[in-house]
Amino acid sequence: MSSPLFADRPAPQHSERGTVDALISQTRRLRGELAAVRRDASVAEDDALWRWQRALRDLAVHQLDDLGSHLDQLKAGRPVGSVPDVTGGTAQDGGPRPLPGRVGSSEWNLLTDEVSWSAEMYEILGRPVTRGPMTLDELPSLVFAEDSALFTAMVTDCLIDGKPIDGEIRIVRADGQVRTVQLRAEPVLDADGCTASMWAVLRDVSALRRGERAVLASRDSLSHRQQAARTEHRFARELQDAVLPSWRRSLRLSLSGPAALELAASRLPSEPHPLTGGDWCDALGLPGGEALLAIGDLTGHGVVAASSLAMLLGAVRGMGMAGIGPGPLLGHLNQLVDSSEQPVLGSALCARYDPMTGMFAWAQAGHPAPLLFRDGTGRALTPPDGVLLGATSGAVYEQAEVRLRPGDLLVLHTDGPARPTDATGTGAWRDRLLTLAPRLAGTRSARECATTVVEEFGRSERTDDACVMVARIGG
Structure with a gap:
């Protein structure tokens, strides 16, 4: 059955609270179904497609968690005496979790020096497809200077110590644009337990970060105005x-x-x-x-x-x-x-x-x-x-x-x-x-x-x- 929501036919109108409750229920149901799909996956872990799909499912779960958190805030309303934090949930490093963005996948084979990129990787990094993918040695040339040390440490952890990595760095595209990307990567080990390749999922979170900065700036401005109003009142x-x-x-x-x-x-x-x-x-x-x-x-x-x-x-x-x-x-x-x-x-x-x-x-x-x-x-x-x-x-x-x-x-x-x-x-x-x-x-x-x-x-x-x-x- 096709969805009842079309661009030329508006959805039925509900009360604001009823609509939010319905969205919360839908989000929770979808989150549970997605988690079930993730648990039922039984493909061999050395399959590159499976790893990419698993990463996307993990990202989708994070995104649904963020959406659920935002809807809960919307339902609760503005906290009395404070300015609500609308930047999202919390990641492992204590910062806000990123929301959906363009996602690209890639794999670097350390044994054969083969590199494979999805079409989205080229779009995110602003690299023409005709030039082919970049090697791990070439990739640092795109990294923002202040983030070079962080990027090197992340890749070292993955290739040398065999640790999965998850962090954000800024890259400078060939057209001069600075983008913020989330890098999630895992090492692929051979039979001897050595790192044979590294696969990664890259997500462009630039628009999200700009939005968060705007939200924080607005929140700071509102707090300043409230303080100014209290001072004026006194x-x-x-x-x-x-x-x-x-x-x-x-x-x-x-x-x-x-x-x-x-x-x-x-x-x-x-x-x-x-x-x-x-x-x-x-x-x-x-x-x-x-x-x-x-x-x-x-x-x-x-x-x-x-x-x-x-x-x-x-x-x-x-x-x-x-x-x-x-x-x-x-x-x-x-x-x-x-x-x-x-x-x-x-x-x-x-x-x-x-x-x-x-x-x-x-x-x-x-x-x-x-x-x-x-x-x-x-x-x-x-x-x-x-x-x-x-x-x-x-x-x-x-x-x-x-x-x-x-x-x-x-x-x-x-x-x-x-x-x-x-x-x-x-x-x-x-x-x-x-x-x-x-x-x-x-x-x-x-x-x-x-x-x-x-x-x-x-x-x-x-x-x-x-x-x-x-x-x-x-x-």
């Missing part, structure tokens, strides 16, 4: 710790006055990039007794996000201390981000709060609006116009005001919670925050309120960090 975390020390300790701020403010903030890290995202928040007491509140999210992770955050946060604090209002502050911040050597995009919300009057003035750059919780219910404030930082040059940011009353809770957050892995929209997450109104109404402090929000959203899977800031207005 540096970015240290930079953020230096820039936002108070954030790491859960930011808090209290202001006294008729409409006193108590502030607390917390962060919800994501799994892919813990501690190194672009989410940030800050609060600063100003000289006139007011408070500057700021929260935002920069694109990217790692060192770029951390360095951009350091620049941005320094600018926010400096302009806040200079008395610049939220709208103009975001305009200057947009100009700074737009002219940065490392272009980024970011959302931001800046606000000034006066505890004497309860006035909350704010502006936003593509950022979610604050949520106001009052008398047991919540709503999102109507946002003034404002585009993302870095989106366009010369952007103007409007400013809005709302008067807060004792007992009010104001929740500011980045859009990290609005991008969960289940792709729930921003509106759904805002509504989920608003449903917390009854629970938030029962809290006694800004810290307790922030903890309630973190407990609610801490169990959610997110593709980005999140930052939550809670302002509680006291009596």
